[in-house]
Amino acid sequence: MATSHQSCIDACNACADACDRCAIACLQEPQxxxxxxxxxxxxxxxxxxRLAAGYMARGSALDSAACAFCAMVCLECAKECDQHAMDHCQACADACRACARECAAMAQRPARPETAAGTHSHH
Structure with a gap:
């Protein structure tokens, strides 16, 4: 089930790693x-x-909603990183844009509540 989403999962994981590297590098900047x-x-x-990747890996009925949220955060992060010339920020912005593209495509897919086991019993 999750294999059809593998390119999006990979983009999410690559973006998360780039963001981690960027955050640490930012903390080591002179100011x-x-x-x-x-x-x-x-x-x-x-x-x-990482949230979106997990939802997709589990085949969650809410994976498209998680991806829509992820795409929004990625674009916001890319916009910020674009304002800084450092290599780590530029690499992060690129990873964010790539992930936002993948997640936006996933988000277009309709939610599938009927495929979630036991959805109706938890309120």
Whole structure:
């Protein structure tokens, strides 16, 4: 089931890793305070990517919603990283845009509540 989403899962994992690397590198910049928004978005984005990857890997009926959210966070993070010339920010922005493209495509797919086992018993 999850294999059809593998390219999106891979993009999410690659983006999460790029965000982690960017956050750490930002903290080592000469003036890390100036990078505070970038670090915060890196952390948010890495978490959103790992969330979406997990939903897809599990074949969750809500994977398209997780991907829609992930795409939004990725674009926000890319916008911030684009404002900084450092290699780690540029690499992160590229990974974010690639992930946003994959996730946006996944998000177009309709939610499939009927395939979630026992959906109706948990409210």
């Amino acid at each position: 890390p305070k100036l990078m505070a928004r970038c670090v915060a978005l890196d952390i948010d984005c890495a978490q959103a990517c």
